[in-house]
Amino acid sequence: MAKLALTGGSPVRTKIFPQSNTIGEEEKNAVMKVLNSGNLSQYVGSWNPDFSGGPMVKEFEKKWAEALEVEFCMAVNSNTSGLYSSIGACDIGPGDEVIVSPYTMTAGAIAPLIYGAVPVFADIDEDTFCLDPKSIEANINERTKAILLVHICGHPSEMDVIMAIAKEHNLKVIEDCAQSPMSVYKGKFVGGIGDVGVFSLNYHKHIHTGEGGMIVTNDPVLAEKIQLIRNHGEAVVEGKKTKDIWNTFGFNYRMPEIEAAIGIEQLKKLPDLIERRIENANFLSEIIGKLPGITPPVVKDGCKHVYYQQTFKFNKEITGIHRNTFVDALKAELPTMVLRESTPIIGSGFAPPLYLQPIYQQRLHKCSFNCPRYEGAVSYERGLCPVTERMFFEEVFTHEFMRPSFSKTDLEDVVNAYHKVYENMNELKEYEMKKSVTV
Ligand SMILES: *Cc1c(COP(=O)(O)O)cnc(C)c1O
Numbered sequence: 001m002a003k004l005a006l007t008g009g010s011p012v013r014t015k016i017f018p019q020s021n022t023i024g025e026e027e028k029n030a031v032m033k034v035l036n037s038g039n040l041s042q043y044v045g046s047w048n049p050d051f052s053g054g055p056m057v058k059e060f061e062k063k064w065a066e067a068l069e070v071e072f073c074m075a076v077n078s079n080t081s082g083l084y085s086s087i088g089a090c091d092i093g094p095g096d097e098v099i100v101s102p103y104t105m106t107a108g109a110i111a112p113l114i115y116g117a118v119p120v121f122a123d124i125d126e127d128t129f130c131l132d133p134k135s136i137e138a139n140i141n142e143r144t145k146a147i148l149l150v151h152i153c154g155h156p157s158e159m160d161v162i163m164a165i166a167k168e169h170n171l172k173v174i175e176d177c178a179q180s181p182m183s184v185y186k187g188k189f190v191g192g193i194g195d196v197g198v199f200s201l202n203y204h205k206h207i208h209t210g211e212g213g214m215i216v217t218n219d220p221v222l223a224e225k226i227q228l229i230r231n232h233g234e235a236v237v238e239g240k241k242t243k244d245i246w247n248t249f250g251f252n253y254r255m256p257e258i259e260a261a262i263g264i265e266q267l268k269k270l271p272d273l274i275e276r277r278i279e280n281a282n283f284l285s286e287i288i289g290k291l292p293g294i295t296p297p298v299v300k301d302g303c304k305h306v307y308y309q310q311t312f313k314f315n316k317e318i319t320g321i322h323r324n325t326f327v328d329a330l331k332a333e334l335p336t337m338v339l340r341e342s343t344p345i346i347g348s349g350f351a352p353p354l355y356l357q358p359i360y361q362q363r364l365h366k367c368s369f370n371c372p373r374y375e376g377a378v379s380y381e382r383g384l385c386p387v388t389e390r391m392f393f394e395e396v397f398t399h400e401f402m403r404p405s406f407s408k409t410d411l412e413d414v415v416n417a418y419h420k421v422y423e424n425m426n427e428l429k430e431y432e433m434k435k436s437v438t439v
Pocket of ligand 1: 150176212
């Protein structure tokens with residue numbers, strides 16, 4: 001039996017994994033066309049035919065709306081600015097609360113703070129890691145104005161139940177789809193199910209334009225407000241004769257023409273890239289999921305998982321070791337990095353509960369938490385979301401070994417690493433015990 005790399009043996013593989021470079025001739029040609037035109041961005045921040053951008057931006061929005069089966073689409077320069085404009089467009093402000101997820105990237109919880117509102121963290125579902133509808137409901141009060149949910153890691157949230165709750169309490173629903181383009185819930189793409197959906201086109205996502213975001217909605221009023229917020233709305237409303245000018249003060253969230261041109265080509269590749277992720281994930285889940293104490297990602301009935309990450313749960317009662325020890329052993333067997341990327345593609349816990357960050361612990365945003373209009377008493381105590389904390393500190397680990405660039409040989413190496421660690425479980429237990437004694 002080969003000795004674990006963690007305790008001095010040789011690893012299963014040292015050769016770095018291939019990068020998922022999706023940029024090809026198509027993107028290069030598209031960029032050259034824009035460069036040759038001399039029009040790198042055509043926006044004008046007043047009521048003018050170019051208020052909504054140039055030809056590439058408009059074409060990209062049209063194609064995105066068609067692909068996602070929604071009525072309106074607005075290109076922006078990031079998912080983050082998309083979430084901020086969505087909160088603004090939903091007329092959320094001081095004194096209001098927005099229910100958000102603690103188990104995600106940070107922007108979703110900051111979005112309400114930007115507008116002087118307070119983020120309230122609900123707990124997650126222990127199978128999908130998306131917001132748990134029961135916890136959403138338990139956090140609703142007269143101050144609640146919206147639910148900002150995330151289809152995390154590529155699996156959709158339980159939209160039927162959440163939309164019914166939102167309807168009953170007259171709440172807006174904003175879907176953060178950064179990790180879930182073309183993920184499907186009961187026959188519908190996510191993003192167009194709630195009031196607004198926001199996608200990311202940053203470098204780490206399924207497809208990218210370097211930086212970028214796409215906002216979708218079927219609501220013409222929200223679409224207009226988002227356009228105003230994207231592009232200096234306060235200077236536009238008079239000329240445009242907009243009646244409802246509440247909080248249409250604008251930012252510059254505009255996507256340039258080059259990024260839009262790249263996005264048009266990337267979108268064509270998206271369905272195939274997703275299918276390859278699913279195929280690789282299924283192959284790995286099938287084998288890794290059979291190991292005792294490991295639960296592979298759950299895919300709920302009627303849902304399509306698009307695998308931004310592949311999430312596993314690790315049971316220390318069954319295996320006799322802590323998840324972190326297991327992941328350390330795996331990391332020692334395989335290269336954790338991908339060519340030209342700076343973050344490891346395997347890790348314990350996924351995302352630390354957001355409310356434990358200093359900004360919440362120290363309530364560093366005076367306009368929101370100390371606002372005279374705010375009559376609530378939001379809590380950010382440790383223990384607030386027990387499922388999230390258990391998933392982060394004890395059970396979940398994620399990897400991206402299912403990326404489209406991974407060949408069958410790459411996947412075999414991954415499987416061999418898991419098997420090798422399992423064969424050496426007793427040695428790993430000893431290692432863990434010795435480590436806890438010396439610490
Ligand atoms: C990547 C990501 C974001 C931020 O996207 P940007 O385009 O970088 O602003 C927001 N939410 C989630 C869930 C993400 O994964």
